[in-house]
Amino acid sequence: MNIQLALDRYTIEEAIEIAKSTEGFIDWIEVGTSLIKEYGMVSVEKLKNAFPNKVIVADIKTIDNAYYEFDMCFRSGADVATVMGVSPAATINACIETAEKAGKRVMVDLLNTNDSQQKELFHYKQAIFCAHVSKDEQEIAGKQNIVTEQIYDPTVQLAVAGGITLDSIASFRELQPNVVIIGSAITKAKDKRLAAKQFKKVLLQWNGERKHENIR
């Protein structure tokens, strides 16, 4: 189980600084969509250069032009790139293929997908699926990502995202996500290092409990 630190609405330098202060407790680093759209691929390059041993996720939110965008992310140093699940099938396919050729990975953002779209998408066992409550849904509509009503296919790899806090993270334990994406609960914490450490502690505890359950 990995913690993905989401870096959004920062300059590249601020993003690097925040990631540095939490480095020991996070696993994956997300170059947020806002960084990519504001600064371009140099944001991915600089984050990968600063953290060559971390998994770098380019949250490019591809919805068309899949080969071009994914190739550009991987050439810039991304290990994972994101595509919107609401994209046409041709786009999703091209992302999966481009990642496979590059030996990299795809995260499919399930934002606003319906049940039948999810059912189709879940055929891609090599992808990671991100159950995503968007920033706008959180900030404008007041929605939170706590255990969703959707039933996820237990055979797919899952990431969860959207305003997750130390209070709400417990609700995800049963889902056993592969990746827990944390943004402002770390980046806006007074002590970012401590916040990251606390999240890591929860995840390590889950891992321990699960091992124990398996033994029983």
Added chain:
Amino acid sequence: MNIQLALDRYTIEEAIEIAKSTEGFIDWIEVGTSLIKEYGMVSVEKLKNAFPNKVIVADIKTIDNAYYEFDMCFRSGADVATVMGVSPAATINACIETAEKAGKRVMVDLLNTNDSQQKELFHYKQAIFCAHVSKDEQEIAGKQNIVTEQIYDPTVQLAVAGGITLDSIASFRELQPNVVIIGSAITKAKDKRLAAKQFKKVLLQWNGERKHENIR
């Protein structure tokens, strides 16, 4: 009726050069998604600086973080910014509000929207709706944007996009789109200026015929 020149998969300098060679025959200039994601907001700034009297469309394809992304586009000189119609309602609303406050405009990309989503979206009479066959659908799935099966609400402002050529443009006449978005049929033409001139001629002819019809 306006021609929007779509500039994608180029460097900023190439994009400016192409737009310059066709300047007399195009009305709107689209800073393509690939330029924004590759180079960031500097692509919008440089295109606006090069063409201060053209309408600059930032094809940012927002699907979250609406206020931040739209504000960034408008501050960089965009006159129009795009949002995906498949976004959550909170996002579309925030784009409309941000544009209204800035005295700018929203183009809603209808890519992969269904009938009920379109019905909801068409309440926004101030927006322009882009009937969009994506690059991937054209290049991978072989789909073309000729007259679509969908019936558009005649009270909304419409743009059409997706592999439109001098051969296929005729099929859009009945739809009376406000904006016809042309990419490779101009940018990949041997004589780009001539290609742009020919498209402009078709649109001027449509305008003339329509005036004539009204007089009758």
